[in-house]
Amino acid sequence: MNDFLKIAIKASLLAGKVIMQVYDKAFDIEIKEDKSPLTEADKKANDIINSFLIPTKIPVISEENKQTDYDIRKTWETCWVIDPVDGTKEFIKRNGEFTVNIALVTNGKPVLGVIYVPAVKTIYFANVYKNEAFKADIESHDVTIETILKQVRPLQPKNNNSDRVEVVGSRSHMNQDTLDFVESLKTDGKEVEIVSKGSSLKFCLVAEGNADVYPRYAPTMEWDTAAGQAICNAVGLRVISKETNKPLTYNKENLLNSYFLVGK
Known part of the structure; x- marks a missing residue:
């Protein structure tokens, strides 16, 4: 297994452990400048993940880090893209559908990805170079x-x-554009079933064959999608921008993604 992938897996597991320690007690909620929620779990998980990734000497883009100026970032050939708690709204609702996302990006493309679901101790990870993606249900956050x-x-x-x-x-984001997409499928004679999930688990549903397509017509940031895109790309799925009709790219000047579609 790739050494960087091992590091990312270990980081995600320990981040998941501290997330669940917060999840299992009362916690405060802050509102960030962009109106998104922030909890103690986001901060603690971010610290743990950074402690694993900084020693790799590869720069890190994280939702909870202060963002490096693009004049510097544009020189990065490779970087980590992480979301310590993807689905903070799901975390606050205590429905278990939140994840730890860690991806390695090279030349704008995700090449390794890890998604850990700490509430149920399920981990997904992928090496795009090898076209390999896996899932494991584990018994402990401390597993080897x-x-x-x-x-x-x-x-x-x-x-x-x-x-x-x-x-x-x-x-959290079912909107009119998504409903219009569903109606277009029905117009083509398809029988449509909606499968609902929070956070980056939506990528995993398609990658593991529990859904056919994931249309995203709502805002996301690079850290929301990089790990999921790596997992999907590794099994031959595409994550296509509705703006460019090309795969989503990373470490852009603006870290906001365009709307996109995940499928074959």
């Missing part, structure tokens, strides 16, 4: 890499030739 590797199952997207399409919808 060796134990994970004994339990992994390869991810396999659906090969759907039927008229029934499972569309991933957001718990």
Whole structure:
């Protein structure tokens, strides 16, 4: 296994451990300048992940770090892109659908990705270079890499030739554009079922064959999508910008993503 992927997995597990320590007690909620919520879990997880990634000497883009000026960032060939708690709204709702996202990006493309779901101790990870993506259900946040590797199952997207399409919808962002997309499928004669999930789990649903397509017609940032895109790309799925009709890219001057579509 790639050494950087091992580091990312270890970081995600320990971040997940501290997240759950906060989750299991009363916690305060702050509102950031962009109106998004922030909890003690975001801060603690960010500190742990940074403690693993900074020694790699690869620069880090994190939702909870102060962002480096683009004049410096544009010189980075490779960087980490992380979201310590993706789905903070889901965390606050205590529905378990929040994740730790860690991706390694090279020349604007995600090449390694880890998504950890600490509430249920499920981990997804991928190496895009090797076209490999896996899932494991583990018993402890303290499990070793060796134990994970004994339990992994390869991810396999659906090969759907039927008229029934499972569309991933957001718990928090189901809007008119998404509903219009669903209606367009119905107009084409498809029977549509909506599968709802929070956070980057929406990418995982498509990558592991539990949904066909994920249309995202609502704002996301690079740290929301980089790990999920790596996992999807590794199994042959595309994450296509609705603005450029090309794959989403990373370490842009503006870290806001365009709307996008995940599928074959």
